[in-house]
Amino acid sequence: MSGDGGAPATAAEPRLPEAAHISTPEGRRLVAQIGDEADRHGRKLLEVRNLSTQFFTPDGVVHAVDEVDFDLDYGETLGLVGESGCGKSVTALSIARLVAEPPGRIVGGEVVFDGIDLLRLSSEEMRLLRGRRIGFVFQDPMSSLNPTMTVGRQISESAAAHLGLSRPAASTRAADLLSMVGIPRPADRLGDYPHQFSGGMRQRVMIAIALACDPMLLIADEPTTALDVTVQAQIMELLRSLSERLRTAVLLITHDLGIAAGMCQRVCVMYAGRIVERGLVDDIFGRPRMPYTRALLDSRPRLDVEPGGRLRTIEGFPPDLVDPRPACRFAPRCAHRRAVCDEAKPDLTPRPADGEGHAARCWGTEAGGWIP
């Protein structure tokens, strides 16, 4: 997780004047203004437009994220679901401009965060904005916590750096944050090192660090994948109550459809680098309009469905993202495939009969399509 993805070469003038780096009082004032509620004019917190990120490797160009497009409203929890390698993490890293460059590069699109196109900020401006406004929680807390620094220091440094707090104030804030994420006897644990915490506790510490400076957006990339269901339920409950209380928007990345069903207001389903379906949870789970979404729902045993018989499976494997097929990427595995699916790329188009924003990328469910 190092190195900032620089702005694409084509970037026009940055929104913040060159001179007003955030290290200057003027720059600080500008960043402070982000998040001013009076200034929202009905826009979304995050508008991702046709975002494409590629990796330039010896084996060829990996089309990891291909024209990804979605909105995330203030205070909303949006799920990004899909199988391993479909581009969820790279999407999140691209939004936060954390894609390692090289080999990666954001090759197109816009990421408008609270009215500012992040892809046009300088690396330094981006770093400041990230620390102040966007918190990140990763799948594996051990690799993102510093093993040689006490937990208290890791939290208070983040708070001190971004909020300009004095040392004692930052330390108090660290204890408050630990208590907020449900760690018993927080003041006593500030001096402990990450290895002295269990997996679930470490993930709580990660969340405390991500929340240290009151972000408007929390990006949680598979925050519970390595944990037990019981601890997973604790962490999810924590994220849910914190996002409600602090009105923090959450971009929740998960491959577990159950988690998305319970946590999110809206969901985007990704397959092979593209969003193939998005909409309100009830539409995605109740009326999926893309065969892949339906197949994902059918391929796992569920506690709420009486077991019996064979599982319906998706045959074959997800495609290689080096030179992926231009038309429907799911076609080789799709039971509803027709000639057009191999000839032309389906767009993410609205399914207007359903709830707000329901859109799918599938010829078969377009108006006049053959999938009922």
Next chain:
Amino acid sequence: MDPVTHPAGAAGPLVEADGLMVHFPILGGILQRRRGSVRAVDGVSLSIQRGETVGLVGESGCGKSTLGRAMIKLREPTGGSARFDGRDLARLSARELRRLRRRMQIIFQDPYGSLDPRMSVGDIVAEPIQTHRLASGRAKHERVRELLRLVGLDPVFAARYPHEFSGGQRQRIGVARALAVEPEFIVCDEPISALDVSIQGQVLNLLIDLRRELGLTYLFIAHDLAVVRHVSDRVGVMYLGRLVEIGASRRVYALPAHPDTRALLSAVPVADPAVERRRRRVILAGDVPSPANPPPGCRFHTRCWLYERLGRPENCRTVEPELRPVGADQRAACHYAEAALTSDVGVVRPADAAPRDAH
């Protein structure tokens, strides 16, 4: 699920654990003296009939893998006994044990780490055939091709190496290798949890088909309770080295009798937003205590929601509950199992689910 057919005349359990214990020493100090022990498996009795699949669930570190390994003597028990086909594994000579080994196999969680990257797929599958001198030359090659076909892989893959395969394909190679010696009993230790969602179903179907075709007996370890219900005739729940509930899956999932079982079920997310909105969850507080120093009385009392609801009864803290019958083919280790049985915590009934829109 299909009814399980038992080979004629082969009554009695195929695999049995009786008060099985595996304690790992905790060493400390300059002299590396024993300071205590991790009671990974602490007195478990469990028997598995021929052709039966027993699922094993429980939080991380509760001893599932250690129990599975001890039952086939891949891990030396420190107490109690493990029997296979009526014979105590501890009393066998090395030669007899080697012969028995063939009949008990294990499939591991990690399809990446468990295959030797320097061996071709054919050699990986052939190795146990060679070790047990089951076939050689042409017959061996023919057997390898047959095994690959059996697990749904093209036999031409035999010449390739593990890194050329996807996770699901590697797991199939692991299954082919385990089947090479024609085992009767297979410990499946988290066989699908490292796989992609769309691939998990393929491997699960494969394991179920093989069980029917070959009459296999499984101990199926997984943390995914829905997956375990799908494959298991009976299910056991472990907590801190002990079996806290065991019974027919149908029964345990519909009427869990141990508060831990109910808490585990309650924590499972369900892929239906309507069900999720309606569910009431009990969320276990805190983490699992150390198995080196389990709480006195009922090991679960430090996290038990029922203990709290009942006003912290004293016997939960002082008397360790025995695994006792609480219903037809169901046993639980809880002083207040009857109260747990009548609670509505944790159970997701299919009837709760809104009918899915039929497109």
